[in-house]
Amino acid sequence: MLDNPYDARTSIGGCPCGAHASLSEHNSVQAAFAKLTQPPHSDAAPVAEPASAARDTDTLMADLFEAAVVKAVLGADPSRRSFLNLVGSGTAAAAIASVLPMGFIREVAAQAPRALEKTKLDVGFIPITCSTPVIMAHPMGFYSKHGLDVNVVRTAGWAVIRDKSINGEYDAAHMLAPMPLAISMGAGSNPLPWTLGAIQNINGQAITLATKHRDKRDPKDWKGFRFAVPFDYSMHNYLLRYYVAEAGLDPDRDIQIRAVPPPEMVANLRADNIDGFLGPDPFNQRAVFDGVGFIHLLTRELWDGHPCCVFAASRDFTQKMPNTFQALMRSIVEAASFAHNPANRKQIAEAISAQNYLNQPVTVVEQVLSGTFADGLGQVRRVPERIDFDPYPWHSMAVWMLTQMKRWGQIRGDVNYTQIAEQVFLTADAGRAMRELGGAPPAATMRKHTIMGKEFDPANPEAYIASFAIRRS
Amino acid sequence: MFASVRAKSALLSILLLALFLGGWQIAATPTAGTGPALDPEYAALLGASAQQGKQTPMPTPVDVGLRIAKHLEAPFADRGTNDKGIGIQLAYSLARVLLGFGLAALVAIPLGFLIGMSPLVYGALNPFIQVLRPISPLAWMPLALYTIKDSAISSIFVIFICSIWPMLTNTAFGVAHVRKEWLNVARTLEVNPLRTAWRVILPAAAPTIVTGMRISIGIAWLVIVAAEMLVGGTGIGYFVWNEWNNLSIANIITAILVIGVVGMLLDHMLGFATKLVTYQE
Incomplete structure (x- = not known):
């Protein structure tokens, strides 16, 4: 009933709480019970802080719960009004509270799935079009839609974005797809459990x-x-x-x-x-x-659909702030699916070329996103798939990256490919965010990929490495 | 005579500047279109110079002048996290420099006094000073980021560690080289050591100390630009990095000019302070 009232894609019925036939009826109940419910619970219910947007949301949620409970106890509108007139609202509230632990109900409501642990977040990005979903979610309002106040911070380079993420200056960040794997394994830095929430872009290099x-x-x-x-x-x-x-x-x-x-x-x-x-x-x-x-050449000519940049956060963050992380995931996934539609690309190019984001000439960004571009040899090429946005992080992509890390000697010894892939790539969370937004994520998490005409089977990573003549391992 | 030399050198400065700007303008002005005719659809996707089959050239002095005027129109505009006016960026850098430099002065001047007054402490600390002094600011940066785990404090720390040495060595030198006669007079008059330090040694060493501070603030201003380019976020160094990212040479030249002018002002301020404490023997 109160499944997801803040999600724009969820259709909400006649009234916000779903318990009344129409909005006007709902409002009358709300007005009556706003007065009714506040005084007796002001000490018991720690939800009446209108300081932040999340608190407002929690309070509203708690109010909806309480109104629904009161309505259930007192019955339909006419009889409830007459009852209230008869005994006075304070008495009614006290009577109900004596039977039902209303403070407890409000508290439970406040911790309902949507309660965000933190709403003001810093997310780092590198000014490149790969990071389109993370960047565009700010000017186009995808973060605020999911209750977040995100500060997107342009960052000087990959090593800096890694260090600032590890130091906790960023809650989450745009990274290159292999970086969460490398950080988790301690390749090029101290080992720290890192996670990859969503792929930001495919192709596009x-x-x-x-x-x-x-x-x-x-x-x-x-x-x-x-x-x-x-x-x-x-x-x-x-x-x-x-x-x-x-x-x-x-x-x-x-x-x-x-x-x-x-x-x-x-x-x-x-x-x-x-x-x-x-x-x-x-x-x-x-x-x-x-x-x-x-x-x-465009990299899609090497591997059509290859991952490139990702949305990443520390395991610590995803575990301590699961709801915030999931709200971020929904913002990114929704931005990515908006960007997936070629019709929206021109608008996105204008939004992210600004000085506050990419700081690049609009024509350049537009050529990248639209796929109609000058190739530098006198031809105009039309490749609409030049860059695309598909957030689903296949575990098999992680396995491929691990095979290449091993192939070129970045990691050594036995590698438990599947286990690392499953720990770092939060495919289930991405799938959940896609489902919540009405999408249909794939059922599988592994698939075969074709790179330059050669098939990669994630079930046999060692054999795949051994099949290359030029390698360091 | 003096006035006329000054007037002549000013005239010469202006002449040199005009020559430089004129040469730059001529060298950077793109020659008119001689490139092959391009498909108009293709040409529309290129920069102005690439349409002529050439690379985008250096901006001319006129381009840079226009850009400077644009920056000075709204120097304190705050248009978002990553888009702040040049005045705000300068303020961030100056605040960092003054904080790091101030902390360094707080440590360096008392410590320098101690070192200068005691040959024992001088001998004990000298090897460390000699090793730490020549280390480049940027070499400290990764270490600071790793241990402090905060980029803003790290950049202040790097300024601190780099601007401390000239002040320390200059203070020690000035204190150690106060004329023996003055100290002897103080001793004959049975002035207590604290009063001697305050009324005799400090004024005597003050010109050397302030000179050390002047060198230090110059170093601090050099360091902040490099440090901000590395960690980013805010500041004039970040501004340079950001415009480099945009490959906008006109903006980079603007920032270089601003950095130079502010550095000169800082130096002049301490130069003025030196004049105040200088004495005639």
Whole structure:
């Protein structure tokens, strides 16, 4: 009955509490019982603090419960009114309270599923289009819709976002998909249980080369090239390594790969310090916009539907503040499904290009999100799937990343792939958020993926690693 | 004679500036369209210079001037967490610098007094000072972030640790080199040690101490920009990083000018203080 009255997708009947036939009837009950219920319980019910939005929500929820109880006890409207007129509202409240533990009911109501442990949150992001759901949820109101007051904080780099998250300055943050795995396992930092709540974007990356290499489109010709990726623990790093290794180049010996912050990729490409990069947008498109490079390929041509950036939080946060976390998840999942619709992309591009968020020219962001873009070679390409948004975190994606971490020597020894994937990727929570918003998450959590035409079976990770000729393990 | 030299050097400064700006303007002005004709739909998706088949050039001095004027229009506008006016960013940086510098002065000046007055303490602490003094501010940053676990306090700590040394060594030096005759006179008059320190040593060492402070505030201002670029959030250093992220060279040049002017003002303030405490022997 009071299943989810604050959720916009839940259809609420004639009145907010569902106990009355019409809104006007509900309001009359509310008005009568607002006076009736407050004084006797002011000490027993710790809910009357109108300080924050959450408290208001809790109080309202408690009022609805109480009104429903009172209505159940006193019966329909006419008889209740006459009863109240007869005995006075204070007496009635005391009479009911003597039979029913009203303070207790109010307390239970306040702790009902929607009670948020914390509403003012800091969420860190890196200014790239991968983080579209986390960013757009602020200007487009998805956080506030779920009762949260989120401050989205632009952050200087991946190491900083990791450290600020570990230090607790951020409640949750935008991260690269392999980072929660790496943090949980202590690769590149101290081990700390971390979780991945939702995938933010799929696809949406590209390999950009300097304009002078416009004739070297075959990776076999790339021996000696210097490449940049955003971070060691990134899909960018693994996809670039995979791609050149498939062409027969050893990514550790035949080319150089450096971790470089995305904006510096464009500056380095311009200064001829690197030959290309596999980086996040809008910087691929920015290189074209500034006339320093061209888009060699989109990463969806390597693995269509690959995960890239994610929404992550510490296990500690998800356990101590489950409702807040779930509200965040609903905000992100709802933003992602809004962004999934191509018709909304232009509006999103305008909202997130602003100085407060990405701080980029709108045309650049729009080309990335719409998939109608200049490739830097004189062609306008139309690839609506250039970037897409699908929040469901498949455990098999985690297993694939772990195989690549092991393949390239970032982790060693025996790896319990499935167990780590299930601990870090909160697929069930994402599925729950999708269901609550009326979506239909997949039933399975593992599936086979196809990367550059080769099938990856998450049931056999070791055999998959062994099938590659070029590897470090 | 003096006035005319000053006038001449001012004239020369202006001439140099004009030459520099003129050269920059000419070098940065894009040459008119000679590139291949592009499909208009394609061209619409590119930046102005890429349409000519060229890279986006450096901004001209005129571009930068216009940008500065735009920033100065609303320096204290607060348009959201990540979009604050340049005046607000400057205020954040100045507050951090003054806090870190103030704490450093509180520690360095009494400690420097102690070191300067006691050869024993000087000998004991000198090796540590010598090792810690040349460490780059940014080398402290990861350690501070790791141990303090708060980026705002970390940046203040880095300013503290970097601005403490010149004040410490200068205070110790000034105190140790007070003229022996003055101390002897004080001793002959049986002035107690505390009074000697306050009335004889402090005024005698004051010019050296303030010079140390002047060096320190310069270092603190250098450090804050680097520290804020690293941890981000607020401040003029973050502003530079943010505009770098946007690849907006005009904004970066604006910030560089602002950093220079504020650094000069800070230095002048302590230069003025030095004049106040200087004495003629």
